[in-house]
Amino acid sequence: MIKKTLSIVLPLVGLGFAIWWVIVTARQPMAAPPVSPPAESQFDRRIAGAGLIEAATRNINVAPPLPGLVTAVFVRENDVVRAGDRLYQIDDREQRARLVSAEANIVRAEAAVSTAKADIANGQEAIRSAQANLKSARANVMALEAQLADAEQIVARNEKLYAAGDVAERVLISSRAARDAAQARVAQAQAQVTQAQAQVTQAEAQVRSAEARLQEAEAQVGVLRAQRAELAVNLSRLTVTAPQAGKVLQVNVRVGETLPMTPTTPPILLGDTEYLQLRVDVDEINAPRIKPNLRATASLKGDATKTVDLEFVRIDPYILPKRSLTGDNAERVDVRVLQVIYRFKPPAFPVYVGQQMDVFIDAE
Structure with missing residues (x-):
């Protein structure tokens, strides 16, 4: 009698446990609140894009005109140089x-x-x-x-x-x-x-x-x-000098290294940071909506409260494959973009060359 009862009860208990487990595991976990609110546009009709900060003169790769051994480096990051100032020395014996x-x-x-x-x-x-x-x-x-x-x-x-x-x-x-x-x-x-x-x-x-x-x-x-x-x-x-005035953004060369004619990494990266330039990638679908002199604002990724007003510079007249923003220039994604160039004066809060920003363009 007991065995007959157990043979009926135990399957019912297992079935009930399975139903309870399915119900529990099917519950959607509550999403964690964002660390900072997403960027929002003040424009009613807007075009969104991702911008990459550059120096006003674009980033200048100061490579050696002749290959050779580096015997001296005269600058460090954040140094401000004038045109003709020495950057590094190639062995000239x-x-x-x-x-x-x-x-x-x-x-x-x-x-x-x-x-x-x-x-x-x-x-x-x-x-x-x-x-x-x-x-x-x-x-x-x-x-x-x-x-x-x-x-x-x-x-x-x-x-x-x-x-x-x-x-x-x-x-x-x-x-x-x-x-x-x-x-x-x-x-x-x-x-x-x-x-x-x-x-x-x-x-x-x-x-x-x-x-x-x-x-x-x-x-x-x-x-x-x-x-x-x-x-x-x-x-x-062989004494490599600054082609123009600007700030030293990167120093990737050390004394004792041998530099080729076309190094993969720029030995010295130089740029004029009195003004900063924002290269905005706009999806080719929105390219027909882009016109000269459209207003635009940009905000920092991760802190949408820090925004800057942008000044239109130009539209690059060539739609190109979008570069992946992972830092590897060889990576690409399957989309083509129109690049719109804006500029802005460095704001009170810190921004850096190479930093990404969220950009909204007024499409009215």
Whole structure:
């Protein structure tokens, strides 16, 4: 009898417990109240978007123009720099050595220029001297030719007188000897003219050769000076400076690190924070409703009581895939957005570059 009763009661008890358990577990848990109230818009017709704070000049990645070892870092986060201030230094020992070598090569080339100029001056002096010798030799030939003409006239006259018996034979022989001597002197003088002309030609050739060497040396000096200027520019680029005034937002480089030409992480992140810029992502569905100069407000995520009024800057005319706001630039979500740029003066409460804000745009 007891067994029969238990066989009926126990299933009923199990069924009742199962029903009670289903009822209890099916109750909805009470939602916890939010830490802060959600952001609300003051506009009746509004477009909502998520904004990312940037520097007014956008965030500037100051990467090295040349790869190399970092030997010094001159700034820290929150430092305010002016255009041209040093940020960090790349090892420049090799560039300095190459610059010294270039200077030495320029000195050697300039010495070659000076030597060529001296050779030209000496050659021109030699030309003047040879031309003077040539002029003197030609004048001597003319004088000796005049003497030869006189001697030939005397011989002709003595031959007639000797034929007439008016002069002795020795007088005729003496006049002929004088004529022959005059002819020899003329021949010697003409040889001197030829020699002086050859000296002039040789001196002119030496001058032309020196002028060619001078042109080559001057061209070499120009090439070496251009190389020195290039090395000096590269040397100056190894001292990385601020391209414009702003605040140092990030310093991701340390002494002893080797930086490539295109580092994945910006060594120095710089931006002008006198004004802050808000890059608002608006879903492409709402893009037709966006117009220039629409009013907008933004509030901090997590504290909707802190709001700022925004000033319209521009609309970027390209709808692009939205970047995920997880911090990884490679991540994307399956939506395209129109980016609207606003700006605002840093408020009394703290805001930071890279911070997200909730944005409401007046769509009236």
